[in-house]
Structures are given as structure tokens and as C-alpha cells.
Amino acid sequence: MIPSMEKRGQPQNIVSIKNLSFSRHDRKIFDDISLQIPRGKITAIMGPSGTGKTTLLKLIGGQIKADQGEIKVDEQAIGELSLSGLYALRKKMGMLFQSGALLTDLTVYDNVAFPLREHTRLTESMIRTLVLMKLQAVGLRGARDLMPNQLSGGMARRVALARAIALDPTMIMYDEPFTGQDPISMGALLHLIKTLNNTLGLTSIIVSHDVQETAAIADYIFILANGKIVDQGTPPQIADTQSDWVKQFMGGDADGPVRFHYPAPDYADDLLMLGK
């Protein structure tokens, strides 16, 4: 972290969540959780599939509303903002979707130019310079004329990343950035997330269940399960955890507190149909 990037007078936490509860279709996704995301750091949110990690990002971005509790981004309570206030705040947030969410009818160049054309009154030549700078940062300046369907998964995610940083946001949220990537694209993405965070003075939030990769670049980790935060700390602290559940999750063991088998009657009885 570059200390000078942390401006004086700004609160240390860019996102603060207090007593958040959220349920969908009678299923409790978050049950009274509180967490703080420090400015200028890479914070990872991990947990098994279906624990609502993506939902958390959507709550922070104001795309869905919390049932209870308060979410503050940059000292503004998301739930109380008007639509225009929310849109103004979103210009300071970038989000990288799992699928990339590139606009399929536009070229790579036009995709990266899209937020600039929508929100600024820059001339086309300025936009060109900015777009090429962003594409250079992700290493895809040469791919500017390709259509999204001509890109590999890893390239699409890098273009989406270039688009997410087009408006120079203060915070980027990554939704499962490593899922389905080969080792080389994975390495490229890890490197990009780390360098962008340090050179642009961003705050990064990574939601992921790729434990080792994420732990390698994160400054702080929250682990979510069953609607609660089950553990938090720096990567070494998480590695030395006392919780069997967290050990199993971080180590990827097939059996442990989380059973390999879905609850079922006794195997032998079941085969012999004694239960029926």
C-alpha cells in the first residue's frame, strides 16, 4: 500500500455494514452480520457456494435492498439514497461480473468506451486515449477491434476489468474473478488485481471460493457460512484458525464438519430396502 494514497480526513473504512439481515424466499441469506472494509486494501469475502457472496456485492452496489441493517459506502447509507444519488455513487464503484457482462453488440473498444461516453463529455480523441490506456493496463490493446464472442473467458474478464476502471473508481468489486480460468489467465488476473490496487490506490473487494489464489493477494479475509461470518483475519491468521470448519474449507478436504454425504438413512439398510 502506498501511504500517500490514503488522503487525510477520509474515514478508514470505505464500506461499513451494520447488523445486516437479508432473506430470499423465506431462506435467510444473511443473519445480522457486520463487517468493515478498509480503504486501499484488498479484502476477500469467501465462503461455500450459495452463501450469498454475490448477493452481498449486490447489496453494497444498491441493486437489491436489505431487509434490516445499514450499509454505508463512502459514508453514504445506500438504503436512504435516491435513484440519482445511487447512480452518482455507482460511478465511483466498478464491478467485475462473473460472466464479464460485456455488451455483446459492441466491440472491445466500444465496451471500454461505453461508461466514458455515457458519463463524460470528452471528445472522441480523449476517449480514444483513455480507452487505449485502460486496455494497455490489462494487456489487450491489440484486441480492441474484436467482438466479445471472439474472446476467451479470461480475456473477456480482462476487458470487463478495463471497463470497470474506465471511470477511475475508488472501489472495485470482483465477483468470482477466478472461476473457470486456466492457470495462465488466473496468474494474469491475480497480477492485475494486485497491481491495479496498488498503483491506482483502489479498494478491492474480492468474492471468491478459490481459496489459495485469493488468500495469496488478500490483505484481510472474511469467511461467510450459513448467513454468519464464521471467521475473519489476515491470511496467516486464517491459516492458523482453530475452527475445524474453516480448516476444512481452506484445505478443501472432502470430509470434515461438512459431511461428504447428504443426510440419508443407513447405506446397508437402504440397499436392502429395510427402511421401506
Place this chain on the structure above:
Amino acid sequence: MIYLLQRLGRTTCNSLAKTGRSAFFLAHGLSGVTDIALRPYLLIKQLYSVGVLTLLIITISGLFVGMVLGLQGYYTLSDFGAEESLGVMVAASLVRELGPVVSALLFAGRAGSALTAEIGLMKATEQLSGMEMMAVDPIKRIISPRLFACILSVPLLAAIFSSIGVIGGHLVGVGMLSVDEGAFWSQMQSNIDFYDDIVNGIIKSVVFGFMVAWIALFEGYDAVPTSEGVSRATTRTVVNSSFSVLALDFILTALMFGDI
């Protein structure tokens, strides 16, 4: 019994909620008119993809419908020795009914289903969500241009359908069945009224275009974002918009031409 009641209640609640959502959606979509004024190229692009690309099916169908009308009309009218009225018959049926209705049905099949699938897939691939996170309102940016493009292009398509249909009727009636050409055109000219027939036909097709666009866009926007959900939404678009076009046609005809 209780189960049936529960189901009835749930279905009613769900459809009421959907109606409410679609009303808000429509209001939001219509409010995008200011954005279109600032960025007319968005509308022009959609006019091309929903209007111009539907032109082929409209002209070919119009020609054949007109030809069939000429043929059937001739056989019926000749029984009464009134072949000279063929022109009026063909033109009146096309301008008042078949033009607006058939072109709206074809439009629903060709452009409506495509719109639903496009919007539904944009939702499934998180493009709409992505726009929201880029602080761009997807309804104003994606839905409004398509909505206004449909409202503008359906009346034009209906007018083209009717004109080509009249030519088709002429081709069969005058060309093949030797109806007198002068009578064909002059009877049409004197008996088709601009306000009663043509304007009412245009009003009908504006209403149909609006209805088809609303249904198609809302079904896409409200679709369950999976491949099955999008395919169901596309089916619903074609079924619901055909049904509402026909039902609205009855209501509008009763109001315009009947004494109800």
C-alpha cells in the same frame, strides 16, 4: 379443496403483482423519451432492427393476403353481379381490419419474439445488471428506444401491408379476372373515407404496436434468467400479444364502427 383455494389465491396475487410491475416498467420506459431526444441514433438503430427488417415478411404477406381477398371477393361479388365493387371490398377489409391486425400479428412473431429473447438473454448474461452498476439506467438505455421504435414502425408497416394488399387485389381482380380497372379504382376512391377508414386503421395499429412492444419488452425484462425462462418468455410474448391484438381489435372495432 384448501389446496385449490391456495393455488387460486397465489395465482391471483402473482398476476396482480406482475401487472403492477409491468405498469411501473411501462411508465419508466415511456419516461425515457427525453433520453431518446438527446440520443436519436439509439432510436434509429432500433427502427432499423424492428421496422426495416420486418419489411420483407410484411410485403410478401400483404401481397398474398390482397391476392386471396381479390379472388374470394370476386367469387362472392360476381354472384350478385357486383364485381365492380371488388376494389372497395379489398381496400376496406385491408385498411380497416386485415392491415392493422395481420401486420401486428406478424410483427409480434417476427420482432416481438426477437425483442423478448434479446432482452431476456441480456438479463441472463448480466448485461442489464452490469449497466446498472455502471450507473446507466438499462430501462432508459435499452428498453425506451425499442418501445418507441415499435410504436412508430407498426403503423408504417400496417400502411405498407395495406397498400401492397391493394396491389395484390388489383393483380388478381383486374389482371386475371378482368374486373374493369376504372371501376376498381373509382369505386375505391369514392367509398373509402379518410377519417372513418384510414385514420381509424392507423389508430388501431398504433395501439397494437404499443401493446406488442409492451408485452414483448416486459416479458424479456421479467424473464427468469435461464435458457428455459427465456424460451418460456418468448412463447408468452407471441401468445399474449396475439391474443391481446385480437381482443383489442374487437373492442376498437366496436367503438369505431359499431353503435355500441
